[in-house]
Amino acid sequence: MPEGDTVWLTAQRLHTALAGQVLTRSDLRVPRFATADLTGRTVLDVTPRGKHLLTRVEGGLTLHSHLRMDGSWQVYGSGERWRGGPTHQIRAILGNAAHTAVGYRLPVLELLRTADEEQAVGHLGPDLLGPDWDADIAVCNLLADPARPLGEALLDQRNLAGIGNVYKSELAFLARVTPWLPVGELPAGITERLMITAHRLLEANKHSFDRRTTANTAAPTGGRRPGPRLHVYGREGMPCLRCGTLIRKADQGDGSRERPTYWCPRCQTGPTS
Template identity: 50%
Template sequence: MPEGDTVHLAGKRLRAALTGQRLRRGELRHPRWVEHDLAGRTVTGVATVGKHLFTRFDDGRSLHSHLRMDGAWHLYRPAMRWKRPAHQARVVLETDDRVAVGFALHDLVLLPTAQEDRLVGHLGPDLLDPCWDTTHSAEALRRLAARADHEIGLALLEQRVMAGVGNLYKTEVCFLLGLSPWTPVRDVPEPSAAISLARDLLRRNADRPQQSTTGSANPAEAHWVYGRAGQPCRRCGTRIRTAMQGNGSHARVAYWCPRCQPGPAPPPS
């Protein structure tokens, strides 16, 4: 599932391309919304909240989309060839000079703009909210502390705690703080540091497609432990280990360095 910065960047690009533009074509190729035609509507804005994206129209409605595991928004010029098969397209929004195509958007909702909170009101503070202040930090900390018995790796992924963290940033935050992903939240020495670091990493990468947590622009050196199973830790040389964390559809691969991140670990498989 994409990180919040990926959705933020998609929203930024859609906002620049579509805001103020009248749609020549507005197809919703989703079984639930196929009868709705948005042609003739003007896009009034595009907003993101965590991993959720809202495209707003001048008739007082918004189109909500969530990328899940395989969704994506692409921008093209008219007549350009799409990079993904047409049968994967779920939304086509075309203006005079741009075509926005939403591929594999399994979650689509067309709803009144005034009711967007129905879909995102349960979320914790958005780490990329431009209005972020100490109130947001305090609320995220309160929600994190309320999950004292949860493993920190899972708590960081919980969008009801704070919105925007995916498996990449959860992994890197745990490494940079020297915490095993299985450490209970109650045993985390400084929970506020996890919030600050997660926000800092997301902000660093919010305006570019490349996601680096090490500071390196080289893709081969972009991450500390994420995606590096079996490779040597960049700090101590210990082999990076992996194990599944979480249950069912919430299970994710955890990467960690057992030397740099001491503490609870899963039983040997």
């Protein structure tokens, strides 16, 4: 599942290509909305809400989509070859005179009244990259279930919106605790600092598609020095950047889905399952 910064950047690209333009092509390839036609309507804006995308269209309509694990929106110029996947994976096409946005493998795609958007996103906690971000509310949400493992609590979009597997693992590393440590056992002040760090990291990475960085790679003379961009995520069997111990990987989940989790067994304290 993409992180909130990836969804934010996707929304910006869609907004740039579609907002303020009249749709000349509209094709929603899901049975429930296959007959819906948005051509002739102006796209008002494309707004991210956590990991959800809200494409608002003239006439009080919103196209709600969610990428989950495999979905993506690709933007193509007029006459440009589409490269996002085979035709049978296309779920939505929105086009104007200059650009075409194509949604591939979208597991969630629905057309609803803009006034009813809360039915789709009203359950979400404060959005790390949204105007509603409130670290205090996020902390209260996390601590409401003190027995819940940190990793699961961070992934629960009802607590705060925008964190996925990458930031879950990276934030636990930066806090020097394992993702399995119950939230209520975090050292004093750590939860508050985690929220500050989460917001800072997503803000810093929201313009960098597929170039996410959480490790300190700033060179003394400016710019970036070569090396890992992440502390632990995706680095199973590689040495920890802090202590040299080999990074470990295990699945973590609440029973509905297992999530790959990375940690350093020396730098991070707490249970590991």
